[in-house]
Amino acid sequence: MADSSAPTRVMMAVNESSxxxxxxxxxxxxxxxDWTLSKLVRSNPGGFHFLxxxxxxxxxxxxxxxxxxxxxxxxxxxxxxxxxxRGLHLLEYFVNQCHQLGIKCEAWIRHGDPKEVIxxxxxxxxxxxxxxxxxxxGPFQRVFVGTVSEFCVKHAECPVITIKRNATEAPQDxxxx
Amino acid sequence: MADSSAPTRVMMAVNESSxxxxxxxxxxxxxxxDWTLSKLVRSNPGGFHFLxxxxxxxxxxxxxxxxxxxxxxxxxxxxxxxxxxRGLHLLEYFVNQCHQLGIKCEAWIRHGDPKEVIxxxxxxxxxxxxxxxxxxxGPFQRVFVGTVSEFCVKHAECPVITIKRNATEAPQDxxxx
Numbered sequence: 001m002a003d004s005s006a007p008t009r010v011m012m013a014v015n016e017s018s019x020x021x022x023x024x025x026x027x028x029x030x031x032x033x034d035w036t037l038s039k040l041v042r043s044n045p046g047g048f049h050f051l052x053x054x055x056x057x058x059x060x061x062x063x064x065x066x067x068x069x070x071x072x073x074x075x076x077x078x079x080x081x082x083x084x085x086r087g088l089h090l091l092e093y094f095v096n097q098c099h100q101l102g103i104k105c106e107a108w109i110r111h112g113d114p115k116e117v118i119x120x121x122x123x124x125x126x127x128x129x130x131x132x133x134x135x136x137x138g139p140f141q142r143v144f145v146g147t148v149s150e151f152c153v154k155h156a157e158c159p160v161i162t163i164k165r166n167a168t169e170a171p172q173d174x175x176x177x
Numbered sequence: 178m179a180d181s182s183a184p185t186r187v188m189m190a191v192n193e194s195s196x197x198x199x200x201x202x203x204x205x206x207x208x209x210x211d212w213t214l215s216k217l218v219r220s221n222p223g224g225f226h227f228l229x230x231x232x233x234x235x236x237x238x239x240x241x242x243x244x245x246x247x248x249x250x251x252x253x254x255x256x257x258x259x260x261x262x263r264g265l266h267l268l269e270y271f272v273n274q275c276h277q278l279g280i281k282c283e284a285w286i287r288h289g290d291p292k293e294v295i296x297x298x299x300x301x302x303x304x305x306x307x308x309x310x311x312x313x314x315g316p317f318q319r320v321f322v323g324t325v326s327e328f329c330v331k332h333a334e335c336p337v338i339t340i341k342r343n344a345t346e347a348p349q350d351x352x353x354x
Contacts, residue, residue, distance in 0.1 A: 008216045035336060039185045039305045040217055042224045128216045129338075153330055153339050159212060161306075161338040162330050 011127035028133030188304035205310030
């Protein structure tokens with residue numbers, strides 16, 4: 001079983017911790033990334049190529065900008081710049097990890113509804129596998145929220161792996177995830 | 178990144194073609210198996226350990242036994258024996274493939290509702306990953322049928338990969354799958 005074929009292209013949707021102002025990857029996507037490295041990539045970094053996508057939702061209610069006043073187009077421009085920098089910080093974390101392990105990767109930012117954008121990026125980029133972390137919501141929350149992972153399993157045009165966060169890793173306050 | 182850790186334990190739920198009397202693996206589970214070998218195992222057979230489970234549903238309507246007459250307890254015993262032999266044939270296909278590739282594996286048969294049994298076996302055996310093939314039903318069929326893969330993604334206590342069959346691989350008659 002020679003490994004002469006092209007590397008397995010693994011697309012991974014990553015997001016920030018939802019704790020406002022907190023610049024780190026969410027627990028769910030770090031769990032998914034670490035799991036993929038230890039259980040799938042294992043000792044074969046040359047066999048895989050990671051594609052990180054971060055989808056930014058425009059913060060319509062402006063919750064994390066409550067102390068800001070938008071008085072000019074320039075204010076909005078600055079807000080967008082700040083979002084972009086945050087997204088780049090997030091992607092930098094994953095790109096650095098891959099670089100240290102000798103795994104090739106690419107990373108980019110898109111805007112819109114995460115579940116729709118992820119599926120359209122799968123269509124465009126045609127990875128071998130899509131990895132999505134999941135917060136493992138209970139049935140009650142699931143009915144009303146509808147998770148990104150469930151949508152992707154149904155609609156993404158490639159195999160999808162759903163990695164639930166361990167119950168022990170759930171933050172005390174859900175907003176910290 | 179040394180591969181000194183224990184192999185990744187991959188549980189795979191396999192089933193027969195639903196064409197009555199046809200003893201081969203279904204297109205969905207062969208697709209899922211082949212994909213897992215080429216995209217995840219790649220050149221690292223020692224890094225993976227496969228666990229094949231085949232769940233048999235008792236054929237309550239007896240469709241494939243329409244020419245049989247059940248007149249004694251012995252008749253039912255023979256029917257069960259025949260089911261067991263069919264299940265063993267199915268598992269033999271996967272065990273042989275693994276053997277040829279130098280991948281360690283185990284295989285066993287259980288009875289009951291496939292989705293419930295698969296999830297309870299995940300709880301008991303604690304694999305690192307569950308692989309489920311999916312026929313990729315359209316939204317209409319999905320609402321009424323409810324697929325094994327969807328249930329497992331929600332309820333199995335480990336990461337789950339759903340591998341849809343390609344549209345081009347769909348048999349002309351759905352019963353041939």
